[in-house]
Amino acid sequence: MDHRRLAYYTDCDERKLKGVIYFQAIEEVYYDHLRTAASSPRPSLTFCVKTYDRLFFLVASNAVSMRIWMDVIVTATDEHSRY
Numbered sequence: 001m002d003h004r005r006l007a008y009y010t011d012c013d014e015r016k017l018k019g020v021i022y023f024q025a026i027e028e029v030y031y032d033h034l035r036t037a038a039s040s041p042r043p044s045l046t047f048c049v050k051t052y053d054r055l056f057f058l059v060a061s062n063a064v065s066m067r068i069w070m071d072v073i074v075t076a077t078d079e080h081s082r083y
Helices: 063-081
Strands: 005-009 017-022 026-031 046-051 055-059
Touching: 005 055, 017 046, 026 063
Parallel strands: none
Antiparallel strands: 005 017, 026 046, 046 055
């Protein structure tokens, strides 16, 4: 949260940055109940982060992790929207 962004990488070792999602640009975070991410390796563990420019589909390792990730992203978005 110090950087006001969520970074994502091309590899698990986090060596090569692929992109960032700025918390101030996030409009909505929601569970993909419509399964619009049909090509996801785990549709039931896929959630969406909607920004002004794009829709990101994120896949969690399990249901608990998905809920935690969603809560953390929403909290960070709320914190950054106050400023």
